[in-house]
Amino acid sequence: MSERSRTPRLTAAAALALLLFNYPFLAVFDVDVRVLGIPLLWAYLFTAWALVVALLAWLVRDI
Amino acid sequence: MWGTWIVVASVAYLGLLFAIAYYGDRRADRGRSIISNGYVYALSLCVYATSWTYYGSVGRAASTGLGFLPIYLGPTVMVALWWLVLRKILRICKQNRITSLSDFVSSRYGNSTLLGGLVTVIAVVGIVPYISLQLKAISTTFNIMRSPEPTAAASAQDVPLLQDTALYVALLLAAFTILFGTRHLDAAERHEGMVAAIAFESVVKLVAFLAIGCYVTFVLFPGLDGLLDQAAARPDLARLFTFEAAGGYTTWLWLTILSMLAILLLPRQWQVTVVENVDERHVKKAMWLFPLYMLLINVFVLPIAVAGLLTFGDGGTDADAFLLALPLAAEQPALALLVFIGGLSAATGMVIVETIALATMVSNSLVMPILLRWGGALVRRQRLGGLILGIRRTTIVLVLLLGFVYFRLAGDALALVSIGLISFAAVAQFAPAILGGLFWKGATRRGAIAGLVAGFAVWFYTLPLPSLVHAGWLSPAFVADGPFGLGILAPYALFGLAGLDTVSHSMLWSMLVNIGLFVCLSLAARPDPAEHFQAAVFVDVLTRPREGADARLWRGTAAVGELQGLLGRFLGREGAREALTAYGARTGADISPGADAHANLVHHVETLLGGAVGSTSARFMVASVVDEEPLGVREVMEILDETSQVLAYSRALEHKSAELEAATAQLREANVRLQELDRLKDDFVSTITHELRTPLTSIRAFAEILLDNPDLDGQQRESYLRVVVEETERLTRLINAVLDLAKLESGGSQWRLETVDVRQLLETSSQATAQLFRDRQVTLELELGEAVPAVKADRDRVVQVVVNLLSNAVKFSNPITGRVRLGLQVEDGAVRVDVQDNGPGIAVADQGIIFEKFRQGGDTDSGRPAGTGLGLPISREIIVHLGGRLWVDSEPGRGATFSFTLPVADERSAAAMGAETEC
Numbered sequence: 001m002s003e004r005s006r007t008p009r010l011t012a013a014a015a016l017a018l019l020l021f022n023y024p025f026l027a028v029f030d031v032d033v034r035v036l037g038i039p040l041l042w043a044y045l046f047t048a049w050a051l052v053v054a055l056l057a058w059l060v061r062d063i
Numbered sequence: 064m065w066g067t068w069i070v071v072a073s074v075a076y077l078g079l080l081f082a083i084a085y086y087g088d089r090r091a092d093r094g095r096s097i098i099s100n101g102y103v104y105a106l107s108l109c110v111y112a113t114s115w116t117y118y119g120s121v122g123r124a125a126s127t128g129l130g131f132l133p134i135y136l137g138p139t140v141m142v143a144l145w146w147l148v149l150r151k152i153l154r155i156c157k158q159n160r161i162t163s164l165s166d167f168v169s170s171r172y173g174n175s176t177l178l179g180g181l182v183t184v185i186a187v188v189g190i191v192p193y194i195s196l197q198l199k200a201i202s203t204t205f206n207i208m209r210s211p212e213p214t215a216a217a218s219a220q221d222v223p224l225l226q227d228t229a230l231y232v233a234l235l236l237a238a239f240t241i242l243f244g245t246r247h248l249d250a251a252e253r254h255e256g257m258v259a260a261i262a263f264e265s266v267v268k269l270v271a272f273l274a275i276g277c278y279v280t281f282v283l284f285p286g287l288d289g290l291l292d293q294a295a296a297r298p299d300l301a302r303l304f305t306f307e308a309a310g311g312y313t314t315w316l317w318l319t320i321l322s323m324l325a326i327l328l329l330p331r332q333w334q335v336t337v338v339e340n341v342d343e344r345h346v347k348k349a350m351w352l353f354p355l356y357m358l359l360i361n362v363f364v365l366p367i368a369v370a371g372l373l374t375f376g377d378g379g380t381d382a383d384a385f386l387l388a389l390p391l392a393a394e395q396p397a398l399a400l401l402v403f404i405g406g407l408s409a410a411t412g413m414v415i416v417e418t419i420a421l422a423t424m425v426s427n428s429l430v431m432p433i434l435l436r437w438g439g440a441l442v443r444r445q446r447l448g449g450l451i452l453g454i455r456r457t458t459i460v461l462v463l464l465l466g467f468v469y470f471r472l473a474g475d476a477l478a479l480v481s482i483g484l485i486s487f488a489a490v491a492q493f494a495p496a497i498l499g500g501l502f503w504k505g506a507t508r509r510g511a512i513a514g515l516v517a518g519f520a521v522w523f524y525t526l527p528l529p530s531l532v533h534a535g536w537l538s539p540a541f542v543a544d545g546p547f548g549l550g551i552l553a554p555y556a557l558f559g560l561a562g563l564d565t566v567s568h569s570m571l572w573s574m575l576v577n578i579g580l581f582v583c584l585s586l587a588a589r590p591d592p593a594e595h596f597q598a599a600v601f602v603d604v605l606t607r608p609r610e611g612a613d614a615r616l617w618r619g620t621a622a623v624g625e626l627q628g629l630l631g632r633f634l635g636r637e638g639a640r641e642a643l644t645a646y647g648a649r650t651g652a653d654i655s656p657g658a659d660a661h662a663n664l665v666h667h668v669e670t671l672l673g674g675a676v677g678s679t680s681a682r683f684m685v686a687s688v689v690d691e692e693p694l695g696v697r698e699v700m701e702i703l704d705e706t707s708q709v710l711a712y713s714r715a716l717e718h719k720s721a722e723l724e725a726a727t728a729q730l731r732e733a734n735v736r737l738q739e740l741d742r743l744k745d746d747f748v749s750t751i752t753h754e755l756r757t758p759l760t761s762i763r764a765f766a767e768i769l770l771d772n773p774d775l776d777g778q779q780r781e782s783y784l785r786v787v788v789e790e791t792e793r794l795t796r797l798i799n800a801v802l803d804l805a806k807l808e809s810g811g812s813q814w815r816l817e818t819v820d821v822r823q824l825l826e827t828s829s830q831a832t833a834q835l836f837r838d839r840q841v842t843l844e845l846e847l848g849e850a851v852p853a854v855k856a857d858r859d860r861v862v863q864v865v866v867n868l869l870s871n872a873v874k875f876s877n878p879i880t881g882r883v884r885l886g887l888q889v890e891d892g893a894v895r896v897d898v899q900d901n902g903p904g905i906a907v908a909d910q911g912i913i914f915e916k917f918r919q920g921g922d923t924d925s926g927r928p929a930g931t932g933l934g935l936p937i938s939r940e941i942i943v944h945l946g947g948r949l950w951v952d953s954e955p956g957r958g959a960t961f962s963f964t965l966p967v968a969d970e971r972s973a974a975a976m977g978a979e980t981e982c
Contacts (some may be wrong), residue, residue, distance in 0.1 A: 007146055014143035021136040021319060023312035028305040034295070037288030039304035042365060045132060049358050052139055057351035060146070 010059050013052070014033040065396070066209045073205075077235065080260045080411070087259030098258045099341045101348025106262035107335045108353045109269075111138065111326060112360055113193075113413040115483040117406050118269060120361065122383035124368035128303035133315050135361055137322030139354040145346060148327070149336065151501055152342050154604045160674040163420065164333045164493065165428035170678045171500040171601050172508035173593035179428030179679050181512065182493060185519050187421055187462065191409035192465035192527070194417060195473065196482045202229035202470070204406050207387050208399065229470055233463040236414045240463075244419035245455045254419065258339050259414060264408035269360055271405025272386075276363025278398060279370045279389050287366060294369045303369065306659045310564060318569040320488045328490040328497065331413060331422035338420075366845035373500025414463070420963065422458040427677025435683050447632045451676060473530075484566045485526045492518040494571060495581040503585075504598040510585035518577030521557075525569035529554040569743045624656030625688040626668045633675045642671055665688050754797060754932070758790040765790075800933040807940040814944070818853045818968055819861065821894050825885060828865035835873050835936050841881035843869070848887055851894050855968035856945050864938040864949075868898040868961045871934065875902035875959070893947065893964040901958040910951055914939050938963075 019025065030043040032042075091095045097103070116135075123131040152167070161167050164186065169179030205228045224230065243257045284290040294300040302308050309315060326332055340346070371385030380388050386406070432533040439767065473482075495518075496511040529542045547551035555565055557572050590598060623643070632638035646667055647654035654664075665685060672681035765783045769775065775783070806812040829843060836843045865885075872883040886897035905913060914935050935949075942949040942963045953959035 010143050010146040015142050017143060018319070021133070021140065022316055026306055026315070026577045027314065034291065034304075039289055039291070041129065041304065041306060045129065045152060046358070046362070049136065049139060049354075053351050053354045053358060056143055056354065060347040060350050062347075
């Protein structure tokens with residue numbers, strides 16, 4: 001990945017994060033089901049959040 | 064006794080903070096910064112997590128489930144955009160020494176004093192409740208800790224003023240902030256000690272929160288699964304599991320946007336993210352560490368909220384206090400103390416940074432511009448540095464006392480989160496002016512001012528004003544029916560827009576008027592010259608050269624001495640002298656007091672002052688000592704257009720000239736080669752003509768003799784005819800050789816590559832030349848040694864080379880004493896053949912020449928040349944074509960050794976040669 005492509009990729013990551021953290025994904029996972037004891041919606045949000053953080057870490061790594 | 068412990072622990076903790084901040088400052092003074100790395104930078108950003116996060120999230124989660132989360136998801140979205148936004152802001156602030164939010168806005172719109180003051184006022188009004196929230200948290204938690212009946216929440220108003228812990232906390236924090244935030248006037252406004260302390264606080268609050276989270280989930284309750292099973296059994300708690308409790312998707316989206324803006328625009332975030340940034344590269348690390356921290360500190364919020372609800376039911380305990388109430392109820396005072404200290408660190412960190420940021424804004428953008436304009440005697444004082452520090456210290460104390468007053472008045476009316484959101488919505492009003500100004504050159508001062516004023520007014524009317532109803536200052540009818548019964552103006556349902564929560568409603572309307580006015584007024588009129596110039600500086604910061612262009616806008620005269628005097632009033636006489644000397648050393652400018660200051664120096668002084676008093680005031684002060692000629696619109700436009708056009712042209716020109724240079728170099732090279740070839744061709748033609756003429760002349764001469772003398776005797780005639788035949792043969796050989804060479808050089812000859820046994824090839828060659836050796840009575844010794852690996856070569860061509868070398872050797876050897884040795888050995892993956900004679904040898908100077916066409920070493924003058932003069936050039940062509948090397952070693956008088964090598968055949972080289980042959 002070149003320095004030049006970092007800006008558009010990170011901007012896309014921001015758009016992805018905004019999408020994952022909002023409607024309609026929230027509505028999709030708003031089901032009264034528990035995964036490993038955890039309500040699905042909670043599990044979804046924290047997992048998506050962790051994935052976004054990992055994506056950011058990957059995108060800003062030194063090249 | 065327990066109360067004493069709490070006080071001792073709190074004071075000890077604050078003492079530790081002092082120690083860390085002190086150490087950080089000492090290290091910074093010695094130039095060995097402890098904060099100059101990405102981790103400390105990321106931790107310092109976590110000042111975002113205040114007591115609102117710490118206690119308030121649990122409180123909000125207890126009533127709305129996931130509803131607390133968008134406040135932390137928003138920043139995660141925003142940090143991804145930092146690469147686009149923050150880098151630009153950092154670059155601008157570093158280049159222009161911008162040290163506060165208000166200074167940034169005012170600087171962007173042509174150093175507008177009004178705009179800077181406006182931003183400051185909005186920030187103070189918006190943030191004071193937020194500071195009061197922190198004081199409230201400290202005070203409330205202290206009371207909970209101290210209270211003999213732990214679950215009973217103590218009301219703030221019940222405590223007499225002078226016994227109120229919040230007052231002492233406020234004063235103590237003011238002292239801390241003054242000590243480390245306003246120690247001296249620094250051009251860059253950086254506070255390393257403070258940042259170190261803040262980073263430490265971030266660690267403390269995270270550790271405390273994770274500790275209580277683990278304790279509650281795994282010790283008080285049987286793990287996450289068990290805890291949630293108990294909650295699932297209760298319908299009132301099970302609703303927290305779904306989105307229903309969190310409110311609508313619109314609210315959720317607005318909160319996300321609100322927190323996205325807050326992470327950039329809150330004065331404390333601006334302070335740690337922009338002003339205290341040591342190195343732009345630290346942003347990279349912070350971009351994932353900061354959201355990771357947010358994730359970690361929120362993991363246990365829901366479990367604790369559920370545990371609190373299960374433990375305390377609905378009555379009595381405020382959900383905001385679950386964090387403390389749980390360990391207290393479980394009789395774990397040590398853990399409760401740790402939680403309390405964690406909360407203390409969350410609150411103090413926020414208060415310290417926020418007040419420093421506000422103090423800088425108030426002194427640089429509000430008080431100084433006023434004093435400079437109307438202050439008279441105060442500003443004419445020689446030392447202004449002390450005055451500025453005084454203003455800041457006063458501001459810090461005032462802001463904290465204001466927070467305290469708000470806390471006493473508003474008290475328990477609002478939950479932690481509500482107050483925080485009101486502040487978020489206030490700073491969000493800066494977004495159009497700042498983000499718009501960062502990317503849109505057409506944004507104008509009028510648009511920014513109008514947008515800010517209107518947005519702020521709507522915010523005030525729709526959020527803080529109605530909240531006064533809770534405090535009992537306004538009649539509930541004001542909220543329900545609108546002012547004077549005008550329902551259309553009801554603050555929570557403006558123009559009849561009902562159905563939204565208060566924050567979304569306020570954000571919607573305030574952003575609508577803010578952005579609307581900002582865009583419309585900006586489009587309505589062109590920016591004035593100063594704005595236009597600043598717009599270009601801000602928007603193009605990443606593409607512009609780092610320094611220089613700015614100074615062109617200034618045209619006036621000032622003496623260096625005057626500037627030094629001006630600087631001295633802020634930085635002290637020594638500081639000013641040092642700053643100018645450093646500048647002189649760096650740029651080579653004349654800095655003697657009498658000299659005329661160069662425009663760049665004036666600009667430099669202005670940025671130095673800008674760090675201390677803000678850019679607006681700096682401009683004003685500099686203008687007071689220089690005779691400045693005003694700059695017209697046309698001139699600015701010209702400079703800007705000129706600059707950009709010239710830049711574009713010069714870039715294009717550079718490109719073209721680079722291309723031209725490359726082409727020229729190629730042409731020159733080609734020309735040299737052509738001249739060389741031309742010379743070679745001439746040489747070749749003249750030589751070959753000469754070579755051809757020699758035998759022709761003798762053929763003609765003898766033929767004429769035969770023609771003129773028909774009566775020549777038979778023997779004579781026969782000998783003449785023999786000469787003619789020999790010369791014709793020589794001519795044929797010569798022509799054949801020339802053709803051969805031409806073929807070789809043009810690459811047109813046919814090569815038959817086969818596996819060749821060199822040993823056998825040499826034997827063949829020696830047999831072919833045996834008669835020659837016998838005729839000249841020269842001895843030929845074969846030293847062919849052991850068998851050698853086969854080579855891939857054209858057999859006939861190699862024989863041609865060997866025969867040529869052998870016949871040369873014979874030619875130059877003395878009859879009878881002459882000895883020629885033919886050697887064969889293996890060397891470095893190649894087969895090497897030596898032809899050694901004991902002839903006269905070749906002079907070093909001739910050793911290169913003999914490989915040129917028609918050049919022969921030795922006795923060229925002595926009559927008829929002994930060969931065609933093409934043998935060696937042809938041989939070399941052949942060997943080089945086969946991938947080998949042909950060379951000579953010789954010393955005059957000691958014979959000569961001609962050697963050549965041929966690479967040993969392996970798969971690869973065979974393939975390579977095959978390919979070469981085909982093409």
